[in-house]
Amino acid sequence: MTHPLDTFFAPASIALIGASRDHEKIPGRLLAMLRKNDYPGKIYPVNPNYADIDGLTCYKSIAEIGVPIDLAVIMIPARAVLPALEQCAAAGVRNAVIISSGFAEEGGDSAAMQSAIAALARRTGMRISGPNAEGFFSQMQRVAATFSPAVDVKPGVVPLVATTKRIGIVAQSGGIGFAYYHRAKALGIAVSYVVSSGNESDLGAGEFLDYIVRDGSTDMILLFIEGIRDVDKFLVAARRAAEIRKPVIVTKVGRSGAGQRAAASHTASMAGWSAAYDAVFATYGFIVSNDLDEALTIAAVLTSNPLPKGDRVAVVTVSGGAGIWGTDAVALQGLQVPELSEPIQAEIKALMPSYGTARNPIDVTAQGVTSGGLQKSVDLLTVSDEIDAILVVLSLSSEVRKPFKEPELTPVLAAQHKPVVFYSYTVPSEFARRELAKSGVVVLSGLTHVGVAMRRLVDYAKFTLPSPAGDTRLPARDLSAHLLSPVLSEADSKALLRAAGIALPDEVLVQDKSELDAAIARVGFPLVMKIQSPDIAHKSEIGGVRVNITTKGEVFLAFEALLNNARKHRPEAKIQGVLVGPMAGKGIEIIVGTMTDQTFGPMVMVGLGGITTELFRDVVYRPAPVSAEEAGAMLAGLRAAPLLNGFRGAAKADVLALAQLIADISVLAARHAGEIAEIELNPVLVHPEGQGVTIVDALVVKLISP
CATH class of the missing domain: 3.30.1490.20 (ATP-grasp fold, A domain)
Known part of the structure; x- marks a missing residue:
């Protein structure tokens, strides 16, 4: 893979501007981290106050070094950063990370300094991460360009590594990004990259995501964001990840906005602060998690298992109570725990004492560990057509006893027939973690998170990237004559929709x-x-x-x-x-609408309509435009979907006509994004199959330029 950021993540030379001999301070700690992680390239400390630092020649300025520099790490007071960057650009430095704080996060003149940094990046072509960044860590190239203690290397400590698949971490918060890494390391999940984007004067989360999506050494991605600034790059990366089936687990914070969206329609007023983000995540198959431990559990399950073919789970345990608890955990996530057939039950019963049970959950009892019943039950279930995934619930507190023998367990898991997830209801010992890691097992200790992770695995396995909106039935027309009034009534709105080619009574x-x-x-x-x-x-x-x-x-x-x-x-x-x-004939009341998000632009929405729209808030959003196929998937995602599909003997509704209307409205909104802020059709009456839909009421809201 070649990428414009290759020299950023794998620099052959690094200049540390503001380097220090004091390892207790960030500039000194960063140099120490580079050396402890065996950075293979050249390091050039820059500080006019020292002749040398830790045995390295220290330079008074970047210009004095006199050799090409791939990366400059800047750790000096905010006021000195811009002049230092100018010197870096003059010296031909290709990339920079600004650790220094005191820029846009402070406002005023400090924000102006950040704007000047962005302008310098555009003018010179130097790529800049930060300011207010925590740097990055390239595990593959041994580049610890960060002061985070998470990358510290303790003498004599052998890292725990359970997975061959690696995760890449992109975070707008350096603290959280390296917290992901710290927890992943404790679980034994291999990591390729950790990068924090800071204030994103130049390089943003979208461009970093693109690099890691393209990276061949990264198998899945953990993404932590507050808001996306480089939207186009982010969407390109998101689509590429979906196309190559590289999972992205995303946490979006800032969901509890301290205010309300000013909007004229229900469509926009119900959107909330993160509806557009969630719509984009759903479109590209991102796995959403709002909890740090949960996100790492999902990552652990994804990196150590194949995707399941269905949602049938077998729970295998050595404790009856723990097995029931495990069954509840997956069942509460909507997964099936089916009773096993008599033939497979008979095989499993032969492996356990008479007081065990083979129905599912399968309790091989504590004796099953020593007798081999636990291992053999897992062996049988991994090749059974009755089960799609296995949850092993057991105690791993022992410092000496192994519940599985590595030569027996390793080939079963390596065959990758189906997911096998291991949960310990006691605090797992370091001994158990390391022994099971030899077979590729990540030991998990949060049962609720395990249930969520198994659900997400099933959902991701079913995800398909929606087909593009493509051609529309709507002709391209100039609607400006219908947008002369500052506010449109229902009659005005319907006149505009008719002019656009939307069918109305x-x-x-x-x-x-x-x-x-x-x-x-x-x-x-x-x-x-x-x-x-x-x-x-x-x-x-x-x-x-x-x-x-x-x-x-x-x-x-x-x-x-x-x-x-x-x-x-x-x-x-x-x-x-x-x-x-x-007067329209009877039908199911649905709301169809669009709204304009400040980050992602036009969004299309569908939900349960009528006067109860805001009461139930049963809605699904997607970025506009959508195809009729994707609109159909939106409808299937509603809690009210059974009402459209012949609930309790009622006639099946004309879902195809409704899906086509949603697609047409989404195309209209996308095509006229510079003129129309919101569209709301509420209610749309969906008649029985073959009888179409009727738009009863409509509202179009003009986009008011700031």
Whole structure:
């Protein structure tokens, strides 16, 4: 693999600007970490106050070194950073990591200094990580360009390594990134890279993710983010990871925003602060975790196991109670723990005492450890077609006793027939961890996290990257004439949608009583009448809607009543008239909408609709545009999906027509992202299969330029 960041992650030479002899301080500690990890390249300390540091010649400036430098690590006061970077650029330094803090995180002049760093990177082509970064660690190239104590090397301590697959870690928080590494190391999970992106003046999490996705030595990725700045690079990397089936476990923090999104539609107001991120994660198959230990457990299971073919789990234990607990843990995640067939039960019973049980959970009892029943039961289950994954629940506290023999266990696990996950209900001993690591086992000690990890493994195995939106039925049209008013009413919104090619019922906007006869003749009975004003968003709340009108007399009375209610409750509102339309047939109420996210742009949403939309919040978001196929997958992800599929004997709804509408609306939103902020169709009535859908109400919100 060749990548523009190769010289960043595998530099042949490193200059330490602000290096120190004091190993208790960051500049001194960073030099010590490089040397303890046996960095193979050249190290050049730079500090005018020293002639040498730890046996290395110390230079007064970067220019004095006089040889090409791949990476400069900058550890000096914030005010001195920009001049140092200018000197680095003049000397031809290719990459820099700024450890120094005191930039955009402080605001004011400090933020301006960071902007100047970004400008320098653009002008010179030097790639810069930070400021306020904790550096990085390239395990493969032995580059510990960080002051984190997590990469410290203790004399005589042999690292615990259980996995041949490696994880790469990208974190916007250096502290959390190296915490992932520290915990991974304790579990025996091999690591390729750890990188913290800091304030991202130049290099961002998206570009680092792209490097690690492309890296052949990395099998899966742990990603910790607060917000993505280099969005285009991030999305390219996310798609590539999905295409090559490289799992990404992501934790997104900052989900509890201290405020509410200002939005005119339910679509946007329900989105929350992380809906767009979650939509992007779902699109590309990212595995979402909101807990550090849980994320590491998922990583452990992924790096030490193949993907399962289904969701049937066998729980094998030496303790009846622990086995039931393990069964509950996976069952609560929606996984099956099926009773085994009589033939396989008979084989397992022959391996255990009479007081054991082979039904599932399988309790081989404590005696099964010494008799070999535990090992042989696992052997049988790994080749059984009745089971897709195995959870082994046992005690691993002993400092001397082995529950498995390495020569027997290793080939079973190496065959990779199915996942075999090991959970210890006692605190696992170092002896047990190291002995099982020889067979490729990562010992886990959080049962709830184990259940989640096994669920995520099943879900990831089923993930497929959605097909692109492709061609749409909607013709490309100029809609600017429909966006002249600052705020659109329902009638205005529907006119725009019709112009865009979206099918809606035939309706008439009536401004005077004399126009009612013609409207009745055109629409027919039964009909619906609704007051129209760009100033009245929620018409039913002011008595602005009349439904199921069946006589001419009712039409004239309703017309007067609607106008009077509007004048009474909203005297300042600009009244456009009354919209007269046909009464829609029965159907399931669904909401379809779009909103514009500041980071990722247009999002499309579908959910359970009608007046209960915000009550149940049963919604799914995806980045727009989506194909009809992906829209169908969105519908399948709703808790209310059974309502569309013939719940309790009801007719199956026209899901294909609904999926096509979702796709069309998503294309419309993406195509006019510079003009339209939100679209909401609520409710959309989904009729029985083959009878299509009806858009009952619609709202389009213009994008207001800042």
